[in-house]
Amino acid sequence: MSTRHEAAAAAVAVQAASCQTWAELDAVARRCTACPDLVLSRSTVVIGDAPEDSRLVLVGEAPGAEEDRTGRPFVGRSGRLLDELLAEAGLARDQVAVLNVVKCRPPQNRTPGSAEVANCGGWLDRQLTLLAPELICTLGLSAMQRFLGRRMTLTAARGVVHDHAGTRLVATYHPSAALRFGPRGAPRAALREDLRTVAGLLTAP
Numbered sequence: 001m002s003t004r005h006e007a008a009a010a011a012v013a014v015q016a017a018s019c020q021t022w023a024e025l026d027a028v029a030r031r032c033t034a035c036p037d038l039v040l041s042r043s044t045v046v047i048g049d050a051p052e053d054s055r056l057v058l059v060g061e062a063p064g065a066e067e068d069r070t071g072r073p074f075v076g077r078s079g080r081l082l083d084e085l086l087a088e089a090g091l092a093r094d095q096v097a098v099l100n101v102v103k104c105r106p107p108q109n110r111t112p113g114s115a116e117v118a119n120c121g122g123w124l125d126r127q128l129t130l131l132a133p134e135l136i137c138t139l140g141l142s143a144m145q146r147f148l149g150r151r152m153t154l155t156a157a158r159g160v161v162h163d164h165a166g167t168r169l170v171a172t173y174h175p176s177a178a179l180r181f182g183p184r185g186a187p188r189a190a191l192r193e194d195l196r197t198v199a200g201l202l203t204a205p
């Protein structure tokens with residue numbers, strides 16, 4: 001990453017660190033212009049869902065068309081499948097925080113680049129500090145690699161409870177993979193199983 005990119009990420013981190021509440025972070029991040037491409041492709045900044053006292057945080061990749069239109073994470077096809085599998089595992093979507101690695105929709109839904117992930121990481125880290133969840137669950141490759149490194153594969157990361165700065169972290173597939181491989185495909189079964197595991201790892205309220 002170039003120095004210019006590092007400076008942009010550092011500037012976001014400084015701004016994020018100064019936010020003392022979720023509402024404050026929401027207001028400041030909405031005006032973020034750190035990623036030149038994404039500022040052009042987004043129509044809104046999708047901050048994420050953060051119900052009060054959520055003990056679980058799900059982290060996806062980036063907003064898609066529906067999310068960009070509504071301003072909420074995981075409300076399109078992937079979101080509907082996610083809600084269904086969460087409910088099957090006994091987890092109500094409205095009790096779970098849902099965030100993304102980047103908060104602005106990339107052009108043509110391309111995968112976010114490493115500079116964009118680094119920039120938005122400042123907001124994400126601050127959100128995780130403010131939420132202080134019991135457990136983080138990453139959905140898909142971008143989110144897993146953001147926490148566990150670019151050399152880690154999803155196959156190796158699955159089925160292990162990792163540690164992220166003192167918080168337990170579980171990695172699973174993205175619901176879009178489950179949709180792509182169909183209802184009988186391996187990713188859907190894996191995602192279903194992993195969300196059950198996640199529910200089991202949360203302590204009783």
Ligand code: URA
Nearest residue numbers: 060061062063073074
């Ligand atoms: N895919 C994601 O990774 N995040 C969303 O919010 C929607 C789809």
Ligand code: SF4
Nearest residue numbers: 032034035104119120
């Ligand atoms: Fe800012 Fe994140 Fe949007 Fe980049 S993706 S412009 S860091 S809010």
